[in-house]
Each structure stands twice: as C-alpha cells, then as structure tokens.
Amino acid sequence: MFIEYSEEQTMLHDSADKYLRENYSFENRQATVKQSRGFSAEQWQMFADLGWLGMTFEEEAGGFGGGALETMILCEQFGKYLVLEPYLESVVLVGGLISVGAQPAIKEHYLSGLMAGELQGALAYLEEGNVANPHYVETKAEVTGDGYVLNGSKAVVLNGPEADMFLVSARVGDSSIDAKEGISLFVVDKSRQGLHCNNYKTYDGRSACELQLDNVALNADALVGEIGNASAMAAPIFSRAIVAVCAEAVGAMDALLEATVDYTKQRKQFGQSISSFQVLRHRMVDMYMEIELTRSLLMATAWKLDNGSEDAEQCVAALKAKVGKAGRYVSHNAIQLHGGIGTTDEFSVGHYFKRLAAIGVMFGSRDSHLSRYMQA
Amino acid sequence: MTDNVFREEVRAFLEESLTPDISRAGELMTSVFADFDATMKWHRILHAKGWIAPDWPEEYGGTGWTLNQRYIFQEECKLANAPAFPAMGLQMLGPMLMHHGTAEQKDYYLPRILSGEDMWCQGYSEPGAGSDLASLITSAVRDGDDYLINGSKIWTSYAQHSNMIFCLVRTSKEGRPQAGISFILVDMATEGLKVEPIVGLDGTVEQCQVFFDNVRVPAVNLLGAENQGWDVAKSLLEFERGGHNFTIDHKKQMAKISKQAASQQDADNRLWQDNPVFSSKLADVAVDALALEFTELRVKGAFEAGGNAGALSSLTKVMGTEIGQRFNELSVEIMGEHALVKQLDAIQPGYEGDSIGPDCGLTTMAEYINNRASTIYGGSAEIQRDIIAKRVLRL
Numbered sequence: 070m071f072i073e074y075s076e077e078q079t080m081l082h083d084s085a086d087k088y089l090r091e092n093y094s095f096e097n098r099q100a101t102v103k104q105s106r107g108f109s110a111e112q113w114q115m116f117a118d119l120g121w122l123g124m125t126f127e128e129e130a131g132g133f134g135g136g137a138l139e140t141m142i143l144c145e146q147f148g149k150y151l152v153l154e155p156y157l158e159s160v161v162l163v164g165g166l167i168s169v170g171a172q173p174a175i176k177e178h179y180l181s182g183l184m185a186g187e188l189q190g191a192l193a194y195l196e197e198g199n200v201a202n203p204h205y206v207e208t209k210a211e212v213t214g215d216g217y218v219l220n221g222s223k224a225v226v227l228n229g230p231e232a233d234m235f236l237v238s239a240r241v242g243d244s245s246i247d248a249k250e251g252i253s254l255f256v257v258d259k260s261r262q263g264l265h266c267n268n269y270k271t272y273d274g275r276s277a278c279e280l281q282l283d284n285v286a287l288n289a290d291a292l293v294g295e296i297g298n299a300s301a302m303a304a305p306i307f308s309r310a311i312v313a314v315c316a317e318a319v320g321a322m323d324a325l326l327e328a329t330v331d332y333t334k335q336r337k338q339f340g341q342s343i344s345s346f347q348v349l350r351h352r353m354v355d356m357y358m359e360i361e362l363t364r365s366l367l368m369a370t371a372w373k374l375d376n377g378s379e380d381a382e383q384c385v386a387a388l389k390a391k392v393g394k395a396g397r398y399v400s401h402n403a404i405q406l407h408g409g410i411g412t413t414d415e416f417s418v419g420h421y422f423k424r425l426a427a428i429g430v431m432f433g434s435r436d437s438h439l440s441r442y443m444q445a
Numbered sequence: 446m447t448d449n450v451f452r453e454e455v456r457a458f459l460e461e462s463l464t465p466d467i468s469r470a471g472e473l474m475t476s477v478f479a480d481f482d483a484t485m486k487w488h489r490i491l492h493a494k495g496w497i498a499p500d501w502p503e504e505y506g507g508t509g510w511t512l513n514q515r516y517i518f519q520e521e522c523k524l525a526n527a528p529a530f531p532a533m534g535l536q537m538l539g540p541m542l543m544h545h546g547t548a549e550q551k552d553y554y555l556p557r558i559l560s561g562e563d564m565w566c567q568g569y570s571e572p573g574a575g576s577d578l579a580s581l582i583t584s585a586v587r588d589g590d591d592y593l594i595n596g597s598k599i600w601t602s603y604a605q606h607s608n609m610i611f612c613l614v615r616t617s618k619e620g621r622p623q624a625g626i627s628f629i630l631v632d633m634a635t636e637g638l639k640v641e642p643i644v645g646l647d648g649t650v651e652q653c654q655v656f657f658d659n660v661r662v663p664a665v666n667l668l669g670a671e672n673q674g675w676d677v678a679k680s681l682l683e684f685e686r687g688g689h690n691f692t693i694d695h696k697k698q699m700a701k702i703s704k705q706a707a708s709q710q711d712a713d714n715r716l717w718q719d720n721p722v723f724s725s726k727l728a729d730v731a732v733d734a735l736a737l738e739f740t741e742l743r744v745k746g747a748f749e750a751g752g753n754a755g756a757l758s759s760l761t762k763v764m765g766t767e768i769g770q771r772f773n774e775l776s777v778e779i780m781g782e783h784a785l786v787k788q789l790d791a792i793q794p795g796y797e798g799d800s801i802g803p804d805c806g807l808t809t810m811a812e813y814i815n816n817r818a819s820t821i822y823g824g825s826a827e828i829q830r831d832i833i834a835k836r837v838l839r840l
Binding site: 072073326330333334344347350351353354355357358361362363365366368369384387390391394436439440442443 | 724725727728729731732733735736737739740742743746750757760763764827830831833834837838839840
C-alpha cells in the first residue's frame with residue numbers, strides 16, 4: 070500500500086469515463102427510466118462489447134480476470150453518470166455466485182450469456198420476515214429423487230422483472246430460520262412452473278419484484294455450491310458487491326459536489342454569487358472531505374480484498390458505514406445548496422440523492438456495519 | 446534491508462535506550478509537548494545515535510532512510526511512548542534554512558539544531574494578527590548593519606525554553622501587506638527582548654507572549670531577502686501542515702480508550718465497552734480515523750511518487766485534529782468525575798507519590814482541555830477550509 074494503478078486499470082477508468090460522458094446524458098437516462106424496461110438494452114449491449122461485463126470473470130471462463138479494483142473503477146463511473154443498467158445485480162452478484170459455485174455446464178451456459186449481454190440475472194435472497202439479515206430464510210428446498218422442490222417467497226428482488234434467471238436461497242433440512250448454516254442456493258430459470266413475480270419500480274428509478282415460489286421443481290444440477298453452505302460461499306461476493314455500491318456512491322458524490330460548486334458559482338442572490346458566502350463554502354469543503362475520506366477507504370478496501378489482507382472484511386464494514394454517513398451528508402447538502410430546484414424531478418441532483426439513499430439501505434445499513442466493525 | 450528487519454532494529458534500539466523515566470514522560474503527554482527535561486535527554490540520546498533528524502537530507506545530518514522507514518521509526522517511537530520533539534527547530538526552521546539560508550547560516554545553525562544546543566521558537570502571530578497573519582505590525586527598521594525590532598509576538602510555544610526565535614517582521618508598508626514582510630533570526634538573549642508566560646486552561650505554561658523593545662539584530666540574520674519573508678513563511682506553513690502524522694496519535698488515543706473502556710464501568714455496572722451507545726459513538730470515530738489513515742497513506746504515496754498531495758494535506762490537518770478531539774471527548778465520558786481531579790504533580794514523569802483515581806484517567810481532562818488548541822494552531826480549521834475552498838474547489 071498505497072495503490073498504484075496498472076496501465077490496464079488506468080485505461081479502464083479513462084475509457085469508461087469517456088464512453089459514458091459522450092453517450093450517457095442525464096436526459097437520455099431520464100427517458101429510459103420512463104420506459105417499461107427501466108434500462109437500455111442498447112447500452113447493455115455496448116457494455117458487453119466494451120468488455121465491461123466480462124471484466125471480472127476468470128480468464129478460463131472467457132473473462133479478463135479483474136478483481137475488486139476493476140469492479141471499483143467501473144462502478145465509480147457508473148455512479149458518476151447515474152447508470153441504470155443492472156451491472157451490480159447481473160454481473161457482480163449473480164455472475165459472481167455462478168462463477169464461484171455453479172456446476173460446470175450450468176456455469177458455462179450462464180456466464181457466457183451474462184458476459185455477452187444476452188442474459189439478465191437477479192439474486193433472490195431477502196425475505197419479508199427480516200430484510201436486515203440475509204440468513205433469515207424461511208423458503209424451503211425439499212430434496213426429491215432427481216432434484217429439489219422449492220416453496221416460499223422472496224422480497225425486494227432487485228432487477229427481478231428483467232431477469233431471465235434467479236439465484237434463490239432456500240433451506241434444506243431443519244436448521245432454524247435465521248441460522249447462518251443450512252442455506253443453499255439454486256439457479257431458477259424464469260420459465261419454471263410455479264414462479265410468480267409481483268413487479269414494481271423502486272425510488273431510484275429501477276425495478277424489483279416480490280417473488281413467490283410454489284412447488285418449483287429443479288434438477289439436481291441447479292444447486293450452486295455445496296448443500297447448506299451458501300452463506301460461506303456468498304460472503305466474498307457480498308464484499309465485492311459492497312465495494313461495487315460504495316464505488317458507485319463515491320462517483321455519485323463526486324458528481325453532486327461538482328454540480329453544487331458550479332451551481333453556487335452561477336446562482337446570484339443579494340447581488341453576488343452565493344458561492345462567496347463562507348457558510349456555503351465551508352459546507353462544500355466538508356462535503357469534499359467526506360468524499361475524500363470515503364475514497365481512501367474504498368481504494369484501500371478494494372486493494373485489501375484483491376490481496377487477501379487479514380483486515381479486509383473489517384475494512385468492508387468500515388467502508389459501508391462510512392458511505393452511509395457520507396452519502397447522506399453530501400446528498401442532503403447538495404439539495405440544500407441547490408435550494409428549490411434541487412427538490413424537483415427535472416433536475417439531476419435529486420436522482421443522485423435517491424440512488425445514494427438506495428445504496429445506504431442495501432447490504433446492511435450504516436448502523437449494522439458499525440456494529441460489525443466493532444465486533445471484528 | 447526489509448521494512449520488518451528495520452522495524453526490529455528500531456525496536457531493539459528503543460528497548461535499550463528509551464529508559465522508563467523518559468518513556469513515562471511520553472506516556473504522560475497531554476499536548477504535542479512532553480516534559481521538557483525528559484525530552485532533551487531523549488534528544489541527546491538520538492543525536493548521539495545519529496537518528497535525531499530522519500526527515501533531513503543526509504548531507505545535513507539526516508539518516509538517508511526511505512519514506513517508509515521514516516514512517517516506521519515515527520510509529521515505533523510513538524507506540525513506545527518516546528517524547529515528541531518540538532517541531533520549531535527540527536521540522537520547521539531546519540528545512541527552511543536548507544532552502545533559503547546562506548552557506549554561513551546553514552553551517553552555523555543546522556548543527557546546533559541537531560545537537561539541541563539551540564532551541565527555537567516561532568514568532569509569527571501577534572495580538573492583532575492571527576488568521577490574517579499578513580496584517581502583522583511588529584517592525585524592523587534598518588539602522589546601519591542592524592535592524593531595530595519593536596512590537597510583540599504571541600502564542601509563542603515554548604518561548605520560555607528557547608534561546609532563539611525566528612520572526613516575521615514588517616520592513617515595508619508599501620504595496621500588498623505580504624510584500625513588506627521579512628523573515629529574521631533573533632537571539633533571545635538580546636537586550637530589549639522580554640518573554641511573558643501565558644498560563645493555559647490546564648494550568649500549565651506552553652505559550653508565551655514575546656515583547657521587542659528596540660531589539661538590535663544584525664542584518665545578516667535575515668533569512669531570504671528583505672521583504673521576501675512571506676514566501677519563506679508560506680513554504681514553512683505548508684511544511685507544518687504536511688509534516689504531521691495523525692494516524693499514530695489516533696492509534697495511541699484508541700489504545701488508551703480501549704484500556705479505559707475495558708476497566709471502567711457505566712451507570713448500569715457494565716464495562717463501558719459493553720455499553721451500546723458508547724460503542725456506536727466510538728465505532729463512528731474509529732471508522733473516520735481508519736479513513737484518515739488511508740488518506741495519509743495516499744498523501745505519502747503521492748510524495749513517494751515525487752508529486753505533491755497539496756490539498757489533501759489541508760484535509761488531513763482538519764480531519765486529524767477534529768477526530769483527535771472526538772477521541773478526547775469519549776475519554777472524558779468514560780472517566781466521569783475522576784477526570785475532574787487536578788493533580789499536575791502526578792502527571793510529571795519523576796513523580797513518586799500517590800496519585801488519585803485510576804491511572805488510566807490521569808491525563809484525560811488535561812488532554813481534552815489542551816487539545817482544543819489543535820484546531821486553532823498551525824492554521825485554524827476555518828482557515829484550512831478557506832484554503833480548500835479556494836485551491837481545490839476553486840470557489
């Protein structure tokens with residue numbers, strides 16, 4: 070430590086920034102949000118063609134072998150341009166889990182589909198009983214002669230309406246409903262009988278669903294990883310996902326600060342730019358400092374995950390807690406300093422705010438990660 | 446040599462040379478300064494070893510260590526409770542002499558800083574010139590080969606222990622206020638110079654006011670040209686900001702609080718470490734301290750790559766001091782009424798009598814009180830924010 074980027078990493082950063090700056094305007098994004106799909110199939114295909122969707126998969130599987138740092142670099146740009154496409158859901162979560170646990174034929178099929186941009190996935194792991202605990206799983210998987218039968222329901226399945234396939238967590242055997250052990254993960258194609266989706270939009274302009282499983286029959290090869298061991302298998306993927314959303318948050322906060330600085334310079338009241346008022350200047354400096362502290366933690370955490378550092382998991386908890394605090398501070402003050410215009414749907418600032426609010430509640434709140442940090 | 450081997454070498458040296466009476470002074474520090482006599486004793490030991498100025502270039506008496514080794518040395522010293530050295534000579538004037546001094550000035554003053562023969566203090570602030578330093582009015586008027594200095598300097602840390610003072614003085618009233626300032630080195634034994642101590646909130650003296658009444662100083666004592674003093678001082682201020690490593694201080698504070706929270710009980714007879722409200726507050730500060738640690742590593746990385754982390758240095762000064770103050774507040778909450786006991790004798794390193802209350806709380810209130818100054822000195826938190834607003838955000 071500290072991190073120096075490789076030539077490839079610098080190129081990834083620069084090309085992602087350039088492509089999105091030229092091809093991902095806020096106006097187009099808002100038009101996309103209003104369409105039924107909620108994201109652009111053309112953009113998704115471009116992401117595949119640019120090699121972004123395969124960036125973090127192993128080379129044997131046809132990917133580029135990138136790690137947490139590459140995930141961070143891409144997602145930071147996604148955050149900066151408020152990208153809607155479900156990279157987190159399809160690639161980081163579903164792709165990541167398939168990559169570490171699926172049986173060879175299944176893995177080959179889904180990974181090539183995901184990387185080519187032909188497939189969408191969604192991770193169905195939360196339940197209404199306790200969304201704060203990913204180990205709270207009432208959904209049952211019954212072992213049959215040649216496979217499994219799933220029954221239960223899943224809550225807030227992000228990207229569910231767009232997914233061609235789900236990864237569903239379910240309990241096999243008699244472990245208690247919130248035990249860390251005893252959870253298994255299954256690939257479930259959307260076409261399976263007994264699946265019911267109740268689709269809706271989320272406040273950050275994306276889509277999700279509540280998923281009902283009634284006697285969904287699966288073949289034996291639908292199991293991802295070992296039976297009853299999904300929690301352990303998924304832990305590093307969730308760490309990667311936390312880096313992804315936190316990088317997105319840093320990109321979004323950068324964009325908010327830049328917009329706020331520009332706006333306060335232009336906006337005149339009392340005969341002068343409001344950026345000349347010290348109370349506003351210091352507020353923006355505090356926003357800047359929160360962002361830079363978060364960025365340091367983000368870079369260190371990604372680096373530590375890639376290098377297998379002992380304290381990497383503790384840093385993940387610290388990072389998510391810090392993003393919870395900084396994301397609120399920066400987005401609240403961005404709206405405050407923009408005044409009325411910041412509260413409108415028409416203007417970009419509020420949409421960054423809503424994405425940061427979404428990131429704040431995903432994968433554990435600030436408080437849950439603070440307590441995780443102290444326990445480590 | 447690998448960093449680990451180097452660390453072992455430093456540890457072995459500290460084990461042997463940092464005697465208990467000296468490390469007790471480090472342990473009992475309640476501000477950036479340790480007990481003066483113990484500090485000077487430690488200064489002479491490090492000077493004899495050749496390790497007194499690791500940050501200096503080798504030609505001037507530095508150690509030739511890598512940045513990483515310097516960091517390790519600093520860290521090991523602090524964790525072993527070595528007293529910290531006043532920054533004025535070693536960290537502030539030294540580098541400025543190297544950059545702006547004449548050959549004679551360097552040859553004369555630098556070795557005396559290394560040996561501890563000269564103890565320097567900094568004469569910048571005045572009663573009427575604090576954050577707006579350029580409005581200073583202490584004057585130096587040319588009189589033959591000398592200057593005659595009149596005026597007063599305040600918040601002069603450790604002036605009572607110093608024999609030399611470097612000052613910003615007004616040599617011209619023409620043009621911008623910054624353009625008429627000169628940087629001059631003054632022997633404090635000169636006639637007309639008087640030092641008045643200022644008692645701080647914790648009951649000790651760290652600050653002074655220094656009065657100049659027709660103090661006659663040879664013109665060769667100018668550092669840099671006449672009226673160029675502001676530029677000399679500006680680079681010095683930047684050095685002062687970048688030069689401090691807050692993470693090591695925070696780690697020490699965290700270790701102290703952990704010890705307190707593992708031994709002291711709350712209103713429900715729980716150890717404080719098991720109090721959820723306290724724990725969440727501590728976690729919040731600890732996470733910010735961790736984020737600052739990585740930010741300091743970014744600054745260090747930028748220096749190593751030959752660049753300059755400019756703006757991030759202001760950030761680390763603001764956040765480093767504010768995080769330190771939050772740790773102080775948490776310590777006071779744990780220690781409760783114990784923190785009230787004012788026992789200045791018991792926090793002297795040589796003290797052999799009994800102290801009142803738990804040992805882990807001896808310095809708590811003094812540290813809390815004293816550290817309020819950290820967001821004021823060296824460019825206040827507000828001035829630092831002004832700097833970031835202007836230089837980084839281009840506001």
